Amino acid sequence: YANDVENQHSYIEAARNKGYDVLLMDGQLDIHWVSQLEQKFEKSRFVRVDSDIVERLIRKVDDPQHQLTESQRQALTSLFDTQLPTLEKIEFSVSLEQMTSDAQPLVITQSEFMRRMKEMSATQGGMMSFYGELPDNYTLSVNTAHPLIEKLLHDEEQACTERVAPIESEIKSLSERLEALKAAHKGKKEEEIPQAEKEELTTLEKQQADAKQRQKEVFAQFATTQPSVRQLIDLALLSTNLLKGEALSRFIKRSVEIMQ
Numbered sequence: 001y002a003n004d005v006e007n008q009h010s011y012i013e014a015a016r017n018k019g020y021d022v023l024l025m026d027g028q029l030d031i032h033w034v035s036q037l038e039q040k041f042e043k044s045r046f047v048r049v050d051s052d053i054v055e056r057l058i059r060k061v062d063d064p065q066h067q068l069t070e071s072q073r074q075a076l077t078s079l080f081d082t083q084l085p086t087l088e089k090i091e092f093s094v095s096l097e098q099m100t101s102d103a104q105p106l107v108i109t110q111s112e113f114m115r116r117m118k119e120m121s122a123t124q125g126g127m128m129s130f131y132g133e134l135p136d137n138y139t140l141s142v143n144t145a146h147p148l149i150e151k152l153l154h155d156e157e158q159a160c161t162e163r164v165a166p167i168e169s170e171i172k173s174l175s176e177r178l179e180a181l182k183a184a185h186k187g188k189k190e191e192e193i194p195q196a197e198k199e200e201l202t203t204l205e206k207q208q209a210d211a212k213q214r215q216k217e218v219f220a221q222f223a224t225t226q227p228s229v230r231q232l233i234d235l236a237l238l239s240t241n242l243l244k245g246e247a248l249s250r251f252i253k254r255s256v257e258i259m260q
Contacts, residue, residue: 001025001034002049007241011049014103018054031119050240051112053097053141068096068144071168075156076142076149078219080106083229085237085247089135097141105146106236109139140236152228160222167215174208227254 001023002008012022025034034046047057068076073096081094099107114137143149181201185193223229234251237243243251 001046003030008048008050010239011054014054015049015057018057020049020054020057022049031116035116047112048110048115050109051115052109053099053107054103055097055099071164072153072157074215075160075164075219076144076153078216079152079156079223079226079229080140080142080233082216082220083223083233084140085233087242090242091135091137093137093139095139095141096144098145099141099143101145101147103143103146104236105143105148106232107141107143108236108240108242109141111137111139138240138242140233148228148232152226155226156219156222160218163218164215167211167218171208171211171215174204174211178204178208227258230254231258 002012003024003026005012005024005026015022025031038045049057051057076096077094081092084092084094097107114134118134118136144153178201181197181204185197185201231251231254234243234247234254237247238251
């Protein structure tokens, strides 16, 4: 269903193109009515058109899976995560999704559950008011099958592999030692674990976190050299009415520069 036709237009169109029926529910009490319907029809569920990527609005057993290595997943996630803007009372997370090659390269969605809780808190108050104080959570879904994303990943590998490879090797070595230590501690009481091993565990975890941060910084440095990364993010933000003010002005300026 949709409750904001203007800002959900692209999502409505995508859902209809997939053969879904879309209901308009823009009344203040519709969310309570939807919850009642779901309780009555236990095998049915209602979701907003922008609560997930269109391929997953109706869950399927054979959802396509992206064929990426762990290194590629880390790279793509960091490329976009490090370039997301900081917006007041809004939090973003990055998800890699295997959509179709002709779908949008980036799609921003908002959790159905959290949105319902926040809307209910606005009308019910009491203990529900807790949800109203929480930031809005959005997911930036990266279409790993889109040609632009595939090209970006290829360019990243060409530019960053030499710097990232030794860091990945270090992370792998640290992870193996950590797993070995934790396996040795399994079933033991806290007082049965030697102090030296506890200290080693703490040191290894810090070294691993530091190595992952260095890896992320390499990807972030590459991302800042690629105007397409921020351009794709801003296009996704624009489609959800989240691109405003100075950020919108920079987007327009960048768009003109890209076309020159």
